[in-house]
Amino acid sequence: MCPALLEDDERCLGGTTFFARSHPVELCGSNGLPLTPNSITIYGRSQFLKTIEHSNLSTYLDIIRSKHERIVVVAEYSGEPLSNRNNLSLETVKKILYQCLLGLCHINKLGLVHRHLSPDNILITKDENVKLYNYGLYYMTDSGRNVSFPIGYPKYLAPEVFLGNNPNGVKVDSWSLGMIIAECLLKQNIWSGVKLAQCLRKVLSLINSETTIFERIARENNCLKTYEALPEVVKDFIDSCLQIYPSKRKTPEELLQHTLFEEFLKKDLVSKEQKIYNSVTARKMDELYYLWQLAGGDITMELKKQGLIRSRPPILSVPNLVVLLGQIFGRRDMAGLLDLRVVKVPLDTLRQRLCHIPFTANYPRLMNGTHIQAQDNLTRAASQLPLIIRERDTEYQFYRIVLYERLLQGYPITRDAIIREAHKDIPPLVRGRVWAALLNVSGDIERRYQMIDKETPTHTDRQIEVDIPRCHQYSELLSSGAGHQRLQRLLKAWVRDNPNYVYWQGLDSLTAPFLFLNFDNEARAFACISAFIPKYLHKFFLKDNSAVIQEYLGKFSQTIAFHDPQLANHLKSINFVPELFAIPWFLTMFSHVFPLHKILHLWDKLLLGDSSFPLLVGLAILRQLRDSLLTSGFNECILLFSDLPEIDIELCVKDSMAMYYKTPASITYRSHQLDQSKATNWIDPEPGTEKMPRISIKDFMNLLQNSKQNVIVVDLRNNIQFERGAVLGSINIPFTSVQLSHTDIMSLGPHAEPLANNRDSIVVIIGQHDQNNALFTEFLISCRVLRVCSLEGGIYALRSTAPHILVPPR
Amino acid sequence: MGEERIERVFKFKFPTCTTGQDYELEIPLKIPHDGCIKELTHRLISAFKLPCYVEDDLQKALEIAVKRWTLEFHDDRSERLIKAAQSGDLDVDEVIKNWEKLYKEKTTAYAEPIGTTDEELFAAAYHRLVHSPSLETILQAEHEFGRAVTEVVRMRDTEFEKLTQKQTDEVKVAVETLEAGSTERSINEMLGRHFEEQSLLQGHWGSRVDALKLEQRRQYRNWIMRLLEEQQTSMLPTPVNSPIVQMPPLRATLGDFGDRNDKGAADFPQLEESFTIHLGSQMKQMHNIRIMTGDVFDFCKTKHGDSGMDPTPQRLQTALGLYSNDLCGLVLLTDNHVASYSGITKELCSICQMTTEFHFPSFDEQLEKLRDDVKDVVTWRQAHQREGSDPQAKKSTGSKSLQIGDVFITRHSNLAQVHVIFHMVVQDSLRSGEINSRHPAILGLRNILKTACSNDVTTLTIPVLLVHEMSGDMTVAWCTKRAELVFKCVKGFMIEMASWGGAELKNLQFLVPKGMSEEVFGTLATMLPSIFRVSNPLVFKATDTLQTPKK
Structure with a gap:
């Protein structure tokens, strides 16, 4: 037993597999590019199936594309197929029929046709409910165009299917359902033991039938008596399914209005109203499948075990000859046959894995509206592990998913809690929705x-x-x-x-x-x-975005100089400016540079930061390449960036987070960013000093108050002014005393020692003019002093906003 | 897709608020409609500047109309088909035949049941055994079998040598004594006799070798199956004895034969360099690339070491991989004769014949089958090129053999390091001439990579200059140019490969002919990392303040 899953043990996974049709050699599409392999086309199309949710349809869970054009489909498989059931009572048949129609109506509404109906694809659960299975095969293969095998069981297919190759409409399903139900009612297999060719002939000969099809079939199978004993209303129903001319045949939707189902419809209306209030937080099938995979479940293995994937050693299939044009001769191959068997896989592995989790874990308690009672005690041990491992930990993911599900149900009220949780991590399964929440997406x-x-x-x-x-x-x-x-x-x-x-x-x-x-x-x-x-990327997509990008890259240079003066000096000396490499980084927020799986982890954190975060990500990337950069000249750098080497993304995220917290917001402030809430007091820098990192008075005051030990203040005024009043603990280096050409920090004298030894502090330069500040900043940066910035507005601004912190040093 | 569509005109009327007049719209729609009706509604509203209050009505009307028309569309089409079938315009028998064929060929439910073939059974058994403690025994047995054949082959060769020597002497004596004793006639007679002796000896040894191989193959295969059975039933940790003991004792004669093939191997230094590269712009795929000098047959010859008692480690690797999803392939450049009497194929053939092929048909048999396939190729080519009226292509159509860039493939289990050999047909002109990326040999290379990809050949060796031996007219400039072309093209094909949906090439080896000077080799080796971008190793340092601690 596994209390946490809240499930009926009937829920199983069903795996099927088939091959996509391979393209003839060397064909190109209309755009001159090679054709997309059919397996990929199928993979893309079939994603839609995963969104279909209906109580009479088996949920599609996963489509896997494996080597050599093989497709594996995973769907829910509950109960047993109709073909295993015999001697059903008329009432049961009616119920099955009704639910089949409900399922069919639903897929019709979505534009799908089953086209593959058979007693094997109608599953009956223990409590006699229907789940249609395999209803997506015809859809996902683009009406069978992407596969080489025929779809559908000859016996149950409508005659017109055989006569043409065009996609079929919804009415073929009515026919198939009619045949299946007729078989149930007659209580025997129609045309049993008949060979394929004969079977096809029999179906096609129905088009010349004089009597009703149902009667004719009953006659052909010697069960006219059973037929005659059936109530008229049932016969009438079957007849409206089994019409040769589609215009006379009814659609599933019309069939549902048949008098046969009056009581069902009424009952359903009543129960729908009752059910509206008792929605249960049961784990959904896709979550279970996801967790099952984490717990070691592997559908391909299961298929192999059951012999559905036969592993023929590849050397036995090597062809004899390949001529220049790509045509292959003497291929010893026999794969590609459609095997319709379904491998039923119970979720045992998952159940064992989660068996000790209590029932209550499914209901994390929401406190005070938005605060969630943390399950910290349950997940603490795991939360210290690296992200990659956390994402593969079944139990941890279970807790996280439950938690996020609960929060997302309450979104947007719970947005704060979601952000808080997102700082820890985001489970892959809910990432799409969580990102939307982080971006404040809501409404219709x-x-x-x-x-x-x-x-x-x-x-x-x-x-x-x-x-x-x-x-x-x-x-x-x-x-x-x-x-x-x-x-x-x-x-x-x-x-x-x-x-x-x-x-x-x-x-x-x-x-x-x-x-x-x-x-x-x-x-x-x-x-x-x-x-x-x-x-x-506010304003990045303007027709003329040069000013925006200029400012951005300028900030990037400043950020590099602020955190890594040595690197900045080197890049400057070889004239390797960010314009040469960083535009695609920022314009695409790195999605042009990294593969998707890395982007996901990067953006998980990016979305939590503000618009300055990307600058630090860029810097973190540079720092991973630091050693090669420092030893490379211009050409090597260009080459290095033309094909960026592998970047450790977790480290990159970590580094950028660390630097993000160490960077005062005003350092990275841009006049083109959207969020201008803190910009009221922003004074534009004097011309020619734009390259210098600047800190705002407000940020400076914050630093002084909260982490005084991490600030080194350098006062550039002359001695006399300094003696009159300065920031407590500041170092006085009169600008006039500095020899700018002599780039050695020691030339400033012994009181500059804290600058040279700076590790974690921010160096704030206070002076009278931006000009001098800029020169001095540049000097310090070329002396490799870390985190140098100048105070915006200088001493005057400080004096006017916070005169109280200026005290005589002695 | 050229799907059939019909056009219907959708009409919609609504009253305007101000004038009370009805406003009428006519919109042509394609049926079946495959867009979203709601979006269509909004598009119409904005295109015709309709008042927002019509939205719901318009959408509903559209939905109903599209649904009705779609049903009609399908109904009409089906009914036309049914009527055609009823009237006999559509041949129902033909339809039935086609569908029957389709079902029988493509679905297991109706296809002839295919059991596991002998080939597959043996493959499974072998694969299982080499991945069990029996591996050593099997390799030992194979080795012993191989040595037995090699011995016989060498004995044959010595006999032939002796005979030839004897005959040459005889002829020499006879010619010298032409005046005294022997006549022209007697010499002719002698030559005839010599020829007969030769053929007799050939026949004798040929049948002896064949018989031995046949017997070995039979024994070996039976033994493998027995071994599997016993291993399954008794779970013995050590395998049953190899069948070697029953072999005729040939070992005694071994001592006479030195390892003649080994001479010359050490004439040139073995040069070699390896790289790990990443290909792809965002998603990077890792490959190992090696460039080395060597003879192409080094990959084929099983070296019987000095003692000759133990199989070489390469054999172990090859045996383990034989039925796995990681095959090793080799590109061999050959002429257009699919036969073992001449050229490089002859050389390969003699290597293959040194030991018994236990798994696949013998090399000769494979070639014979190939010659049949060549006939198919010729007919296919004729049929195919008639369509495309390329005059140049037509000119070559007359040829009854393979052409440049065509590849024939043989499979081997008894070679040192390869399972699959791609024999690419080339011409002598390739030795010296200039080629570009559209040259058939390059396209043939692409086909080889593609075949490798779809058949799980993950290690491939390519002669980088597209020749096997160095010659005088191969200048340094020529070598660099040719290598650059091959490197670049192969890189392109490998990037392309990622979308072929098969196995990725894990190891790519570029083979340079023996005797290339170290400088030229050095040039080629340095070219490699600049063309294939070599991955920079990530170096973590704990010196910086911000960096996280070392992992």
């Missing part, structure tokens, strides 16, 4: 997105079309047809929604992570990107 985003025109051609289409097939194409999701289409829609929508901005290359990479996380929720992806850009 669905409708907002629908209102934007994404189809009317515009002049940026061409560029978008060129960029999309180059954007994170190693990802199966983003390289699929569905991925391309959605990314295009998102980009067009954003351009349309922001008429004051233009499409700059890079927007595609920027959108990619959001699409990746919200693949089946374009509206949310759109809302996220719409919130993300103003927060971090």
Whole structure:
């Protein structure tokens, strides 16, 4: 028993597998690029299936693409197939029929056709409820175009299916259901023991039938008596399914209105009203599947065990000859057959793994509206481990998911709590929703997105079309047809929604992570990107963004000089300016530089910081390359950045966080950032001093108050002025006494020693003019003094805002 | 997709507030419609500047219309088909035949049940055994078997040498005494006799070798199956004895034969350099790359060390990998004769014949099968090139053999370090001429990489200059240029490979002919990391204040 899962033990996983059709050799698409493999097309299309939720449909959980065009589909599998049940009573049949129709109606509404109905794909649970299975096969293979095998069971397929190759409408399912139910009612297999060709002939000969199909079938199978004994209303129903001419055949939706189901419909209405209030916090199937995988579950292994994936040694299939044009001869291969068997996998491994977790763990208590009673005591041990390990810890993830689910249900009221939790970590399963919460996305985003025109051609289409097939194409999701289409829609929508901005290359990479996380929720992806850009990249997408980028890169240089003067000096000496490498970094918030899995971890933290955080991320990257940079000249640096080496992203995140907390906000303040709440007192620097890091009076006062030991104040005024009144503990180095050309800190005399030994402190320079401050700052930086900045407005500003801290030094 | 669509005109009427008049819209729609109706509604509202109060009505009307039309569309199409079938316009028998074929060929439910083949059974057994304590015994047995054959082959060769020597002497004597004693006729007779002797000896030894191999193969395969059985039933930690004891004792004669193949191996220093590279712009894939000098057959020859008693470690690796998903491949440049009587193929053939091929058909048999396939290729090519009317392609159509860039593939279990050999057809012109990236040999290389990718060949050795031996006219400039081209093209193919959905190439070896000077080798070796970007190692230091502690 496992109390925490709150489940009925009937819930199992079902695994099936098939091969996608491989393209004939060396074909190119209309855009001149190689064709997308069909397995990827299927993978992209099938993502939509995972969003379908209905009580009469088995939930799709995962689609896995493995080597050599194989697709593995994982779906919920509860109960046993209808084909295992015999002698069903009329009432049971009616109930099954009714629920099948409910399921079919639901997928029809979503634009799907089952096309694969058979007694094997109708699952009956213990309490006699129906779950349709495998309803997505026809959809995900693009009406069977992407696979080479036929979909559907010959016996149950409608005759018109065989006559043409076109995609079928919803009415083929009515026919199949009619055949299946007819079989149930006649209590025997129709045309049992008949060979395939004969079976096909029998189905097709029905088109010339004089009598009703049902009667004819009953006659052919010698059970006319059973047929005649059936109530008229049932026969009438079957007849409305088994109509040769589709125009006379009813759709599942119409069938549901049949008099047969009157009582069911009424009952359902009543129970729906009753059920509205008792929603149970049971763990959803996708969570269970996710945890099951963490607990060591591997569907491919299960399929192998059952012989569905036969591992034929590859050397036995090597072909004999490959001619120049790519044509292959003498291939010894026999894979590719469709095997419809389903491997049923119970969730035992997971149950064992979580068996000691108490029932109550499912209900983390929300305190004071937004505060959550932490499960710290349960997860403390794990929370110290590295992120990568935490993400693979079944139990830890269980707690985290439960917690986040609860919080997300309460969003947006619980936003603060979500932010607090996000500082710890974000479980991959809920990342899409958590990011949206961090970006403050709320309201009817669905409708907002629908209102934007994404189809009317515009002049940026061409560029978008060129960029999309180059954007994170190693990802199966983003390289699929569905991925391309959605990314295009998102980009067009954003351009349309922001008429004051233009499409700059890079927007595609920027959108990619959001699409990746919200693949089946374009509206949310759109809302996220719409919130993300103003927060971090305000004005970057202006038609003329040079001023914004200039300022940004200027700040970046300052940040480097502030935290790593040695590196800054070197880069300056070889004239390797950020313009040469950092524009794509910041314009795409690094999503152009890193693969998606690293972006996810980086942005997890990025989203918690403000718009200055990226500067420190950039610096953290530089610091990982520090050694090579310091020993490289201009050309080597260019080469190094043209193909950035592997970066340890966890370290990068850690470093940037650490530096972020050590950087006063005013150092990285930009006049082009969106958040101008602290900018009221901002004084523009004097011309020619823009390159110097500056700290605001407010930040300076904060530092003095809260961490005095971490501030070194340098007063540049002459002795007399200094003696009159200065910040307590400040060092007086009169500017006139400094030999700027002599870049040795010791030349300043013994009282400059704290500067030379500076490790963790911020050096604030107070003077009268920005000009002198800038020169002196530059001097200190070239002497490799850490964290040098000058006080904004100098001594005058200080005197006018906080005269009380200026005291005579003696 | 060229999917069939029909166009319908959607009409929508609504009253305007001010004038009381009805406002009418006509919108052409494609059925089946595959966009979102809600979005369509909004697009219409903004395009026609409709008042917002029509939104709900318009959307509902659109939904209903699209749904109805879609149903009609499918109904119409199906009914047309049904009527065609009823009237006989559509041949129902043909339809049935096609579907039957489709079901039988593509689904297990209707296909002929395929059991596990002998090949697969043996493969499974072998793979299992080499990954068990029996490994050593098996290798030992293979080694012994191999030595037995090698001995016989060497005895054959010595006999032949002796005979040839004897005959040459005889002829010499006869020619010298042409005046005194022997006549032209008698010499001719003697030559005829010599030829007969030769063929007799050849026949004798040929059958002896074949018989030995056949017998070995039979014994070996039976023994493997027995071994598996016993291991499964008794869980013995040590395997049953190898069948070697039953072999005819040939060892006694061994001492006479020195290892003739080993001479010359040490003439040139072995040069070698390895790199680890990362390919890909965002997602980086790691590969090992090695450049080395050597003879292409070094990868094939099983070295029987001085003692000759123990199998070499390479054999162990090869045996473990034989039925795994990590195969080793080698690119061999050859002429367009798929036969073992001449050229490099002959040399390879003699190496293959030194020991028994226990797993696959013998090299000769594989070549024979290939010659059949070549016929298919010729017909395919003729059929294929008629379509594309490229005059240059047409010119070569007449050829009845393989062409430059074509690749034939053989499989081996008894070579030192390779399982699969890609024989790429090249011409002599490749030795000296200039080539570009569109050259058939480069395209052939791409096909090889692609085949390797889809067949789990993860270690591949490529002769980097596309020749196997150094020659006088290969200048330094030529070598660098050729190597650069091959490096760059292979890099491109490897990047492309990531999207082929097969196995990634883990180890790539570039082979440079023996005898290349160290300087040229050095040039090529330095070119490698600049073309394939070598991954920079991450260096962690604890000296900085901000850095986290060392891991």
